[in-house]
Amino acid sequence: MNGLRLPGRRQRLIAATIALLVGVAACSKPVPKPTPQAVSVIVATTKRMSVPYTIESNGTVAPLQSVNVVAQVDGIIVAVPFSEGQEVTRGQVLFRIDPRPYQNAYQQALAAMARDRATLDNAKRQADRYGALAKDGSVTKQESELQGSIYESAKATMQADEAQVATAKFNLDNTTVRAPISGRTGSVLVRIGNIARAAGTAPLVVINQVRPILVRFAVPAAQLPLVLKYGAKGGLPVTAVQGGAAPAPADFSASAPSPPDSKTAYAARTTAQQNTANGAMVGKLSFIDNAVDTTTGTIVLKASFANESGSMWAGQFVSTSLRLFVMDSALVVPSQAVVTGQRGTYVWLIDSANSAKQQLVSVDRNVNGFAVITSGLSDGDRVVTEGQSRLTPSAKVVLRSANDTTSAAPGANAGGRGRGRGKSSP
Numbered sequence: 001m002n003g004l005r006l007p008g009r010r011q012r013l014i015a016a017t018i019a020l021l022v023g024v025a026a027c028s029k030p031v032p033k034p035t036p037q038a039v040s041v042i043v044a045t046t047k048r049m050s051v052p053y054t055i056e057s058n059g060t061v062a063p064l065q066s067v068n069v070v071a072q073v074d075g076i077i078v079a080v081p082f083s084e085g086q087e088v089t090r091g092q093v094l095f096r097i098d099p100r101p102y103q104n105a106y107q108q109a110l111a112a113m114a115r116d117r118a119t120l121d122n123a124k125r126q127a128d129r130y131g132a133l134a135k136d137g138s139v140t141k142q143e144s145e146l147q148g149s150i151y152e153s154a155k156a157t158m159q160a161d162e163a164q165v166a167t168a169k170f171n172l173d174n175t176t177v178r179a180p181i182s183g184r185t186g187s188v189l190v191r192i193g194n195i196a197r198a199a200g201t202a203p204l205v206v207i208n209q210v211r212p213i214l215v216r217f218a219v220p221a222a223q224l225p226l227v228l229k230y231g232a233k234g235g236l237p238v239t240a241v242q243g244g245a246a247p248a249p250a251d252f253s254a255s256a257p258s259p260p261d262s263k264t265a266y267a268a269r270t271t272a273q274q275n276t277a278n279g280a281m282v283g284k285l286s287f288i289d290n291a292v293d294t295t296t297g298t299i300v301l302k303a304s305f306a307n308e309s310g311s312m313w314a315g316q317f318v319s320t321s322l323r324l325f326v327m328d329s330a331l332v333v334p335s336q337a338v339v340t341g342q343r344g345t346y347v348w349l350i351d352s353a354n355s356a357k358q359q360l361v362s363v364d365r366n367v368n369g370f371a372v373i374t375s376g377l378s379d380g381d382r383v384v385t386e387g388q389s390r391l392t393p394s395a396k397v398v399l400r401s402a403n404d405t406t407s408a409a410p411g412a413n414a415g416g417r418g419r420g421r422g423k424s425s426p
Helices: 002-027 099-137 141-173 221-231 264-276
Strands: 039-045 047-063 066-069 075-079 093-097 177-178 183-184 206-207 213-220 237-242 281-288 297-303 318-332 340-343 344-350 356-360 362-367 370-375 384-385 396-401
Touching: 039 344, 047 221, 047 362, 047 396, 075 221, 213 221, 213 318, 221 281, 221 297, 237 297, 297 318, 318 384
Parallel strands: 039 396
Antiparallel strands: 039 384, 047 213, 047 318, 066 206, 075 093, 093 177, 183 206, 213 297, 237 281, 237 318, 281 297, 318 370, 340 344, 344 356, 344 384, 362 370
């Protein structure tokens, strides 16, 4: 029985072995690799343009002058012919103090001077007459000298009276308090019916001169050599923006023309644009402090602004941008195109076959959303600004516009939103 079943088992074993060998042989054949899919990216072309060298900082608006208006005579305030917060001009009447006591004192001084003037005139006549009689021998020399002394005494009294009249007139005039400068008034601190004190410490009102006005800001001491080189004579343009960053010059937009501007044309155009953009005001550097603050390591600067619209307010915080010079024909790319890797900063460069490769670059500085490139790129190079996160060396790309959200390649990151990211350089 067993001898009859053995051949069948061997046949089954041989068949299984053959099937296993066939399966192993089939698995050992190479599997074809799938074709890599193109990555959807947004690119930008390098361009040359005029780029300003600026120092950004935060500043505080300060009045050109601030005056505490005080009384120079004592008395009751009888009139305040202005409104608090009003802009006043130099010489405008602000307060009136009861003038009657000072008017009486002035009249009394005038009367005393008139009396002493009559005495002086009589003394002069007597001195002249006794002088003539002394020459004839009709009177003694001693009597002549006595009349001369009386005259000199009357003349001194008259000089004192003139001083008294001037003082009385000065006090009377000071019962009308006028604005010493033009500017904007603050709160009225002493009102009608209160007594103004000449020796008091509290002012009647405070006036801030706001046209022109100053902006005080500090920059790092490391920038002092450049500030002294370009701004020692003053006049450097300073842009101030209330409650925000300084606006970018218009030629830094995506539609900026490629041909570079001259420094003169650039400065004229951007100054005119900044005067109306985002409430920005353009002034001039007017002051460099004579010492560095050792506590903060900064140097204090001041800029003067015309402030014709009156929009800049004393004590207001502003963002400032001091422009030292303008670099002509600088090669720039959008800042988001530059990626930082293990080997340094680089960009993804797209060649004519729409293949991506890493290109090391040197960045001088970032200005208003653009990176100034000093080496690694040439005019007209195409660099990736969005979609870097899915790129690998030699990867094929599909170009799309910034507003296109439907043309991404299948399997690619549809948004391509790899802004500022990328694979580190090996």
